[in-house]
Each structure stands twice: as structure tokens, then as C-alpha cells.
Amino acid sequence: MKFSEMPYERVDHEELKKEFNNLFTNFAKAETGEEQFEAHKYYYHIMKNYETMSTIAMIRHDMNIKEEFYAGEQDYYDTMSPQIDHLINQYMKMVYDSEHRDYLESKIGPVAFKNIELRLKSFDEKLIPLIQKENALSTMYNKLIASANIKFHGEELNISLLRKYLISEDREIRRQAHKKESEFFLSIGEALDEIYDELVKNRTEQAKLLGYDNFVELAYYRMERNCYGQEMVKVFRDQVKEYLVPFAEKLHERRRERIGLSSLSYIDEEVHFKNGNPAPIGTPEQILLAGKEMYTELSSETKDFFHFMMSNELFDVFGRKDKRAGGYQTTIPNYNAPFIFANFNTTSGDVDVMTHECGHAFQAFLVRNEEIREHKEITMETAECHSMSMEFFTRPWMHLFFGERANEYIQMHLEHSVSFIPYGCMVDEFQQIVYENPDMSPQERKDKWMELEKVYRPHLNYENDPFFGTGGRWQKQTHIYNSPFYYIDYCLAMTCALQYKVMMDEDYGKAWNSYLNLCKASASDFFVNTIKTAGLISPFDKDCIKSLVDKLEEIV
Template sequence: MKLSEFPYERVDFTKMEKELSDLTKALDKAKSVEEVFAIHKKYYKMQDDVMTAMVLANFRNNIDMTDEFYEKEKDYYDEKMPGFWNAMVDYQKKLYHSPFKKEMEEKIGHVAFKNIELAIKGMDEKLIPLMQKENELTTAYGKLLGTATIEWEGEELNLSLMRPYLTSVDRSVRERAWEKYSAFFEEHREELNSLYDELVKNRTEQGRLLGYPDFTEIGYARMNRNCYGEKEIESFRNQVKRDLVPFVEKLHEKRRKRLGLEHLYYYDEDVFFPEGNPAPCGSPEEIMAAGEKMYDELSPETSTFMRKMREMELFDVLGRKNKSTGGYMDMLPNYKMPLVFANFNGTAGDIDVITHECGHAFQGYLTANLPIREHNDLTSETAETHSMSMEFFTEPWMELFFGERADDYREMHFEDTLMFIPYGTMVDEFQNIVYKNPEMTPEERNELWKKLEKEYRPHLDYKDNPFLNEGRLWQKQSHIYENPYYYIDYCLAAINALQYKAWMKRDFKEAWKSYMEFSHLSASLFFTELEKKAGLMSPFEEGSIRKLVEGLED
């Protein structure tokens, strides 16, 4: 069966919550751990049914944000999921306090029970109206960006399809494209300010209703920060500023000289070569076929995975008008398969879909049949380690996509990964300060962004672009609106991915063996335990960034 043929039926949450309530009551009557686990397997099935339907509805809404049916379905889940989530937490509380807790912990693992603690910490019935409103606001933001229309050279393009012009070899084209791109955010200034203002206040109220001073505690709980906290992340941020930023600024200077420019401006930020960035050689279909060949040769497991993904048409990657921006992978639990959503636009980013998103999808495919559902409840930095590392493991096959410019791509990818880390870390510090100071005005938030840019990206020059000079670049970063506290996970994962890059240069076979073990272990261990088991250095360890930089400089 192909993805387009998968049947969709709206979840009846009244029925589901009744069944979940019955399972919760049944835990009280259970006489043995075997009875408890049998009840828990019914909980798995219910959870899988809901997630499969919701993922399908969200995906079909994303591929055409003007489809009225799936727009209404998305609104339905935005309204109903907080209540169902609360019912799931009630069930988890009962399981957590079961007389058979110790035996169940042996069955499903210590990580699962720590995650239940965090779920209890971040949820309460009184939050449901606020969470429903939060969903409404994030959906409004996604729709605003997803339905953006930019007039360009007689065409109507969305934000994703502007990418080739934002990175054009012609500097004057890049500048004009950025002006057009920025104009959209200028036009929607008030709406973007208002949406974020409401989100910050909404999330702050959620935190305070649970007795916390702000949103941070429940924000971290919802991100399943189960083996580190604010202190460790602050240490990581300080290391990035102290040890990585100076090195990355040298890379920008190297890039400036390579481009033959006297000075770098904002519209040069994503350009790496004077002849332009390497772009994929083939059509979308040829790119997908090259991806299949690459995964055929990488390993037997990746070969089977990619061929099944293609047979079931589990990719929707062509950029189209009215299609949501960005890219992601999601799981369809009832089909034991992932799907991949993206927006091909003719740039090297198209190949990142075949590497990054397929890194997520491959890991999901590997562990889809695990009998313990909690072992697939990945924390984001673990999931991003799978995807960002796959970007490097597939580099030997880049000739398939870039021909004679494969080495240019590899150099660009390496530099771009390093240059991303200060930006991603800055996003995290921005969010941390905003949620600690929820009464900040839009102007104060913009000033904060500008201050942080001077610390993390001091080379930037926005020339006379009003949108960027006001400190509003953050408004195009969807994670800030939709997934608070997520972005630092990419930075932690990038450190692991760079370690794998160095390792595979020494011994590709052993590095791949470690990666496969890391992927198979899934969420059965904490992130820090997974790193240790895989032979990776923790990014939280004092001096780890300095050690990484020293290796890169050598």
C-alpha cells in the first residue's frame, strides 16, 4: 500500500478517553506484573492508533495548507489532544505508583519511568484550555509562513522556493531576493509580534499555574530533559562562545577570501564559493534514484529501508505553492514505517533531505518493531544525532548528486555544520532569557537578539535591511514559535556528528558499527549513557568544545 492510499479516520476522543480511563482503573485491579504489562500493551495500541491518525492528518494538511478538510482535522487535533494527553498522564501516574512499579521498570526501563516523572511534572488538567490556545497560535504561525506568497520575476513563490535566489551566484540577485524575502516579514510585523507575545504569555501562565516562576521548568519537562538541565546547557553555551565562536569567525574570514569579497554582508552568509554553491545535478526523480543507490551501497539495512520507502511512496519532497515550509520525518506507528516531508528547491538542501531526514527515518524504521513502545520515545538530541551523523556517513557518495563538485559540497557541509552551532546555541539563549523575562516587549526581544548576535555571530553586517537591523531574524525560525527549547538539541547532536566524521576518517567500519548500536539502543538509555556506550565524548564535559576545535585546527 502507498502512502496516498492509507485510510484516514478521525479519532473519536470521547471513546478513546473512556477506554483510557478503563485501562487506568484496570491497573488498580491487576494482581501481577503480567496483568499490568498486558494492560500496558493495550495502552500502546491506543497510543499508536491516535498517533497514526494525527500524523496522517497533519501531513496531509502540510502538503496543501489550503485543503479545507485537513485544515479542519488539524484544528480538531489542536483542540482535542491536550485533553487526551492529560488522560494519558493520569494513566502514567497510576502506572508510576503501581505496586508493581519495580517489576515494570525492569520490563520497560529506567528511562521510561524518568520520562513519566517529567510528563507528570509538565501536565495538569487545568492547563488544557491554555494548551488548546497554544496549539491554535502555533498553527496560525505555521499557516502564515506556509501560505506566504512572494512575487519574484513574474512568478509567485513561497518562502522555501525563494532559497535558490537567496543563495544565487549573482550577488545583486541575492540582495534583491533578501529584500523581497524580508518584505514578507515586514508586512506581517504586527501579526508575528502578536503571535509570539501571546505564546510567551500563554506558556508563562501554564508554568505559573503549576507553581513555577516561569515556563522553563515545564518547557524542559516537555522536551524530556531527563539526564541534564539548565546548568549543563548553560555550560555548553559558555563553551561555544568561548571556544568555538573564535574558530568559526576564522572560517567566515576564510570564506570571505574564497569569495574574493572585501566585506561580507548578510546576503553572503550562505554562499561558500565564487562560482556559487554546489547544486544537485539531476531532477528530483534522479536525486531519489541516486539516494537509493547510495543506501544500497552503504549497508544491507539502509538498502532495504530505502527501497521500501520508495515502493510505498513515503516521500513528499517537491516544493509547491501552499505547501508548508521546512522538512521533517514522522512515524506512522500502525504501519511500522516513517514518512518524509520536504521542499526541494534545487539547492544542496535537497540532498540534506536524503541524508538528514532519512537519518531520522532509518532509525525509526530500525526500531519500529521494538516490543517496548517507550524505547522509541526519543529525546530530540538523540534523534538529531541519528540524522546529523547520517549526513556525514553518506558523504563518500556525494559524487552521485554533485558530480565534479562533490568535494565542494563536502567542504561546504563541514563548514556549514560548524557555523550553525553558534547560531543554534544563540537561539537557545534567546529563548531562555525571553521565558525568564516574559514581560519583555517586542522591541526588547529584538534588542536582545541583536545583543546575542554580537556575541555569537560578530561578523554579521545587515547593511540597510530594516527587518534584519531591527533584530527580527528570529521570527523566521519556526522552532522559536512552535517548539520552545528544541533548537539546542541540534547543536548537541552536531558535536556528536563531528566526532563521527573524525572517527569515520580513521575507521569508517568501526564508526558505522558504533552508529548502528547508537540507533538500535534508541531510548532504552539516557542520552549521556548512549554517548558513553557509543564511544562519544559528551558535549557537556568541560573542555570538550576546546578539544574538538583543537582537532579541527590541526
């Protein structure tokens, strides 16, 4: 069914409670594992309908944040969702404590039971008012960012649409555009500080109510870190500091020489060529058509996937003034339909976001008919492996998007991929420091960000910019507000994606088959096991980053 034709009806909270109460009763009176699993299938039914309606409401709200009806629906689900989490937790405890657990585990798998354990550690009914407030604060932040109406070069632009000027080949235009962006963030700076301060205090209070020292431990449970913890992440970040940061700095120095500058400023951070970055040829509509050609040729599976997406209007990727900023992929369960949301802005980022989000959507399409819900509930580092690796697998078709500058795009993408990992680790370490020290002032947080910049991105010069030069850059990173501790997942995944890049240079077919198997494995096993089975080295292996850098040195 086309997205525009999908009916929407608000999920009534009281009716949903009745359905859950029926589930509790049926599960409790089941006398065998088989009967309990049959009751468990009713849980799948309840969740499919709830998630379908709440997801449709979210997408339609994000399409136009000024549309009053779906703004109201989004507020409704912000309030309702933690109450639903409470009902889910009540049921999950019954599953976890079942006397027929062995049979249930044979059906839904040990990963599911580990995730239930983490879920039970991360939620309690007494958190509901705090989570409702947390949701409202995140929505407030998103609306604040989306409110940007920047007048530049005769246009009215939001943050996404300004990007084409931020990476202009004309350095003076870049400088002016960055000044405009800085002015916007300065104008909302006090509100940004207040929202984040409230979020930190809110999340810290949640952690304390559950008996944890700080939010970091709770965040790891919320993110379902089911096979690694803080110490393993620190080992990974330390590897990045020791081996990847110096390599990334070499690439930045090469980039500086290539674009003919005596030194790199923050306004040059995403510029890779003297004549500007490669930009897609053609209109946004033509980019989608080129995507159709690419995925038709890549494999029979990707051909079927892209046709399904196009014929059912499951893309909303064209930039508009009143759209939410950023991009994502989500799934509409009742229709087994992935959906991709983005903001094309006539830069190479349009191709990045399409291949990235198509990686997510393709994986969801491959497992759309999986009957065991838990096998589709992948953790985020695994999900990002699917998306970031797809960015590399589509490289042979970049001429469709960039013409004679395809090789330049490929070079730029690799350089960006390498330099992203230090940035992502910086975001993660920053959040760890903030939540371990929740009483830091807004300025102390900004000072700490600047300290970390010197460790992870020592080449960067903010030229005393009044916003970015005083440690405000992190406030532009939506994940820090909306999805705390998510960002390290991108870094772990990019480490795996770069391994696929090395593998496909040696044998593309072998690499693609490994990737297909990784996608189909979904959440049936733990991340560290799944990537090992796929033939990749765990990012937590003490030699992983050094080995990867050694191989990349030969390529770049």
C-alpha cells in the same frame, strides 16, 4: 501500504475516553506485575491508533494547507490533543505509583519512569485551555509563514522556493531576493509580534499555574531533559562561546576571501564559493533515485530501509506553492512506517534535508518492530544525533548528487555544520532570556537578539535591512514559535556528529558500527550514557568543545 492508500478516520474523543477508562479499570484490578504489564500493552494499542490517524491528518494538511478537510482535522487535533494528554497523564500516574513498579521498570526501563516523572511535572488538567490556545497560535504562525506568495523573476514563490535565489552566485540577485524576503516578513511583522507575545504570555501562565517561576523550567520538563539541566546547557554554551565561535569566525574569514569580498553581508551568509554553491545535478526525481543508489551501497540495512520508503510512497519532498514550509520526519505507527516531508528547491539543501531526515527515518526503521513502546520514545538530542551524523556518513556518495563539485559540497557542509552550533546556541540563549523576562516588549526582544548576534556571530552585517537589521531574524526560525527550547538539541547532536566525522576519517567501518549501535540503542538508556557507550565524548564535558576544535583545525 502506500501512504496514498492509508485510510483515515477521525479519532472520536468520547470513544477514546471509553478506551482509556477500560485501561484504568484493567490496570487497577491487575494483581501482579505481569498482569499490569499485559494491561499496559492495551495502552500501546490505544496510542498506536490515535497517533496513526492524527499523524496522517497532519501530513495531508501539510501537503496542502489550503485543503479544507484536513485543515479542519488539524484544528480538531489541536483542540483534542491536550485532552488526550490529560488521559495519558492519569494513566501514567497509575503506572508511576504502581505497587508493582519494580517489575514494570524491568520491562519498560528506568528511562521510561524518569520520563513519566517529567511528564507529570509538565502537565495538569487545568492547563488544557491554555495548551489548546498554544496549539492554535502555532498553527496560525505556520499558516502565516506558508502564506508567502513572493513574485520574483517571473515566478510565484513561497519561502522554501525563494531560497535558490537567496544563495544565487549573482550577488545582485541575492540582494534583490533578500529584499523580497524582508518585505514579506515586514508585511506580517505586526502579526508575528502579536502571535509570539501571546505565546510567551500563554506559556508563562502555564508555568505559573504549575508553581514554576517561569516557563524555562516547565520547558525543560516538556522536552524530557532527563539527564541534564539548565546549568549543564549553560556550560556547553559557554564552551561554544570560548572555543567554537573563534574557530567559526576563522572559517567565515576564509569564506570571505574565497568568494572575493571585502566584507561579508547577511546576503552572503550562506554563499561559500565565488561561482555559487554546489547545486544538485538533475531533477528532484533524479535526486531521489541517486539517494536510492547511495543507500543501496552504504549498507544492507540502509538498502532495505530506502526500498521500503520508496515502495510505500513515504516521501513527499517536492516543493509546491501551497505546502507547509520546512521539513520533518514522523512515523505512522500502525504501519511501522517512517515518513519524510520536505520542500526540494534545487539547492544543496535538498541533499541536506534528505540525508538528515533519512537519518531520523532510518533509525525509526531499525527499531520499528520493538515491542516496548517506551524504548522507541527517544528524546530530541538523541534523535538529532541520528540525523546529523547521517549527513556525514553519506559523504562518500556526494558525487552522485554534485558531480565534479562533490568536494566543494563536502567543504561547504563542514563549514556550515561548525557555524551552525553558535547560531543554535544563540537561539537557545535568546529563548532563555525571553522566558525569564516575559514582559519584554517586541522591540526589546529584537534588541536582545541583535546583542546576541554580536556575541555568537560577530562577522555578520545586516546593512540596516528594515526587518533583519532590526533584530527580526529569529522570527523566521519556526522552532522558536512551535517548539521552544528544541534548538539546543541540534547543537548537542551536531557536536556528536562532528565527532563521528573525525572518527570516520580514521576508520569509517568502526564509526558506522558505532552509529548503528547508537541507533539500535534508541531510548533504552539516557543520552549521556548512550553516547558514551558509542565512544563519543559528552558535549557537557568541560573539555569536549576544545578537544573537538583542536581536531577540526587539523582537518579544515
